[in-house]
Amino acid sequence: KEWRARVEAPKRSYATEVLSKLEPLKERFDVVRYGALPYDDADPDRYPLFAVKTKGWSVDKPSVLVTGGVHGYETSGVQGAIRFLDTRAEDFAERFNLVVAPCVSPWGYERVQRWNAMAVDPNRSFDRKGPPPAEESRQLMEFVDSLSVGSEGELKK
Numbered sequence: 001k002e003w004r005a006r007v008e009a010p011k012r013s014y015a016t017e018v019l020s021k022l023e024p025l026k027e028r029f030d031v032v033r034y035g036a037l038p039y040d041d042a043d044p045d046r047y048p049l050f051a052v053k054t055k056g057w058s059v060d061k062p063s064v065l066v067t068g069g070v071h072g073y074e075t076s077g078v079q080g081a082i083r084f085l086d087t088r089a090e091d092f093a094e095r096f097n098l099v100v101a102p103c104v105s106p107w108g109y110e111r112v113q114r115w116n117a118m119a120v121d122p123n124r125s126f127d128r129k130g131p132p133p134a135e136e137s138r139q140l141m142e143f144v145d146s147l148s149v150g151s152e153g154e155l156k157k
Contacts, residue, residue, distance in 0.1 A: 003119055010110035014047065018069075018103045021082045022050055028090060030055060034146075035139035039107045039117040047107055049139055052085055052100045054093040063097040065144065070123045070136075072108020072116075099147065105136045 022031050030053040037047035068074070068081035081102035089098055103109050107117045115121055116134050125133035126141065133141070 004117060007111050007113055011112050012110055014103065014106040014110050018078060018082070018106065018109070019048070019050070021086075022052065022102070025052055025085055028055070029053060029085065030057075032143075034101075034143035037107060037117075037135055037139075049104075049106070049136070049143075050102070051143060052089075052098075052102065054089065054096070054098045056093060057097050061095065061097050063099065063147075064092075066098065066100040067104050067140070068101070069103035069105055069109050071114045071121070072105045072110070073112045073114055075109075075112075078103045078109060099144075101140055101143075104140055105134075 025031055032051050032053060033048050034051050035049040036045060037049065038044065040046040066081055066084065068077035068079075070077070081100050085100055085102070089100070092098060105116055105122050107113075108115060108122070116136055118134070120134040122134040122136040125137035127133065128141070132138070
């Protein structure tokens, strides 16, 4: 609680720097809301989680998952994932199914923090065998599971 009180004030805007950039992509991609983070009691929709999928999804294509912002202070991953979607992703859409989660940890992104609001490192939480994962990691894993990853690593949905 003491740590969170020190880092509570956002230094940048997830809505402005990330969500607003996903809106124009809806014409070319499927933009899917796969969850939300429970870190703002006053506004439960403040941290919605989105993934962007290529259109023309096919079980016959290999699939690729791209993530950004697993650590909130890694700005280049977030903005790089969005830029990839805007400039190059369609070049690969004929051969691959692409799924991009451009900002896995929006609370950390706003505060330029490695950890989430509960002082947990989301990157260390993509493990189903250990302690309960960070909420960011849990929701992303559930989303990927909903895509029916097959034994060959191909997404089936």
